[in-house]
């Protein structure tokens with residue numbers, strides 16, 4: 006077996022098939038990165054999975070999952086001004102959380118260097134929006150490098166690290182979902198391990214580090230702007246930007262990232278290929294290079310995913326340089342939406358240049374397939390909770406969801422959770438919903454990782470301003486949806502066992518007067534607790550606990566003593582009431598063509614949370630023969 | 631062969647990740663130029679999981695254009711048809727494990743379960759080569775992916791990859807008892 010850790014730490018140069026998220030870890034090691042921090046979020050958590058394969062004592066850098074993205078950014082910044090090359094990584098919307106700190110970074114002399122790795126999510130594969138984080142880069146005068154493949158992830162990270170250290174400024178490495186998750190063979194250089202100088206080098210003389218009042222802020226801002234200009238100059242000649250010369254003096258395309266790969270595929274089979282300028286540095290745009298490219302073509306198309314950030318700059322360059330060229334960019338709202346896959350890029354090009362590409366024949370009608378939405382796993386404590394809590398709610402009550410596996414409670418058959426915003430927002434949105442509202446009770450939900458991430462201020466506010474709502478904390482001991490990362494109440498951090506910070510005690514410390522707590526498999530207990538909590542005139546919290554069963558079952562399966570448990574349907578008792586499929590909704594229950602219920606043996610984990618739900622007591626533990 | 635596109639699909643938890651890795655590495659072992667991508671978001675929670683593999687010297691994006699897959703591999707019947715509709719080219723090949731994980735709509739009775747006949751008919755209509763796999767004696771669900779792999783190898787569904795390439799890939803990815811059991815199942819079912 007090939008071990009990932011051996012590969013990541015190999016001294017000699019080598020080639021290996023890796024995912025973008027793994028390539029970046031080798032790049033960190035080669036670049037001499039000393040401190041890395043993160044908060045989990047797709048498409049980036051596999052970066053930490055790769056890091057975790059290296060035993061802590063062999064890890065060339067410190068890594069932590071911090072409580073949220075802002076905290077992670079601050080940890081990485083603190084380390085960097087002490088002289089350590091650092092990196093923080095998180096998902097697209099993570100930058101919203103980190104932004105208050107992030108926008109200041111370019112003002113600072115980051116002596117050690119700092120790379121911000123962002124996993125944007127065009128296509129909203131696993132995010133609540135598809136925000137284009139290049140806007141933040143513009144707002145904060147931060148350069149952005151954007152790779153198109155795992156091989157480029159590796160090269161660009163090292164380039165970003167070098168740039169950041171040389172110029173003492175933050176640099177963004179902008180990945181997108183299918184660059185993070187793409188796999189290909191990457192050629193890695195040798196790694197010469199250097200003994201790091203860990204002397205704390207922080208010195209106010211390297212600053213200023215205190216942006217307060219115009220007299221200090223303006224010089225810092227001037228420096229940020231002038232550094233950005235230096236990066237622009239560098240990018241004019243850097244090989245990170247390149248031209249694919251197809252000897253076409255008529256048509257040119259400017260593109261970047263994965264859309265560039267789509268372009269290459271789309272034009273692979275055509276005779277007439279436009280020239281392509283591929284930008285690796287997407288901010289700041291290499292002005293002279295773009296101008297030259299514009300001058301050498303009659304028509305230019307900008308093929309850019311999400312927003313028209315680069316397009317606007319290119320049009321601006323053409324205008325200011327007085328270049329006579331027709332520039333095509335985005336025209337209708339669909340151009341701003343979705344991932345620029347080969348299919349989408351084909352469409353976008355056909356709209357602009359209808360005769361360039363071969364026709365694709367339209368699809369004939371195909372048989373329909375039932376939709377398959379994500380759902381909670383067999384045995385999930387959240388399911389047991391939603392099934393029970395729904396019984397405690399009136400139809401007019403307002404239920405506020407939050408981010409996590411339990412968001413799926415909004416789907417049938419539970420339909421609990423009618424509003425969703427972003428991590429930690431449920432309590433405060435609930436507070437607002439309770440104003441001028443005496444007739445409809447408000448119940449908010451929140452996961453345990455979210456509780457620590459961004460949930461605390463809203464909860465304190467509910468206590469502070471006496472909002473009469475009920476919060477249900479869905480405690481499963483882990484950050485489940487993103488792949489089971491530990492959090493402050495898990496009793497472990499990324500590196501070691503730690504003292505858990507119990508949610509109940511936190512709430513007590515905040516002065517929450519009404520706290521209820523039960524395991525979610527105890528459904529009647531949960532129902533009566535929720536009912537009671539909702540009667541209270543004030544802020545109340547129900548902690549609905551059950552360990553994540555996906556994680557638990559995986560751990561159990563690794564043990565020698567593990568015996569597979571399952572339930573069975575007692576067909577004498579079953580009267581096709583369908584409580585199991587229509588209200589409890591565990592995917593294990595299958596409806597046969599004759600209407601009878603059976604158990605999907607591939608799915609059932611035998612947790613038994615379903616047994617109490619059958620009004621005919623027809624679900625029972627499988628007796629082993 | 632300029633290129634060969636493989637589209638893998640199934641439901642979260644069926645072990646598509648390992649199957650994709652084995653195929654990807656087997657192609658690399660065979661000296662082919664290859665890239666892949668896993669495309670799933672929330673899907674790990676009982677939703678659809680998809681991996682895509684592209685073999686060839688002139689392949690750029692890891693994403694396969696719609697209906698340009700030469701081979702669809704599915705671990706589940708509904709997903710087999712879905713992938714046939716969206717990914718498979720006419721006269722391509724479909725191999726699927728004939729098991730059903732009912733989508734919620736089917737369980738709630740608002741849609742019908744896809745039956746084998748619908749798939750058979752579609753394959754006839756679109757001139758698609760069909761291989762249906764079901765191993766009654768497979769005691770371990772976790773082996774369904776290897777059962778498919780064995781059949782992919784047996785019927786030579788991916789041009790240019792041989793038995794040793796597959797075995798080497800498995801050897802790169804697993805060890806101990808897990809490797810032993812997977813190789814055993816692979817050997818038994820590819821004969």
Ligand SMILES: Cc1ncc(C[n+]2csc(CCOP(=O)(O)OP(=O)(O)O)c2C)c(N)n1
Nearest residue numbers: 046099409410411452453454455484485486
């Ligand atoms: C700002 C931000 N960071 C990260 C994420 C990614 N994310 C989606 S679900 C989730 C897990 C939340 O965990 P928890 O609250 O414990 O709920 P669980 O999934 O365990 O039910 C995370 C971190 C996000 N959506 N937004």
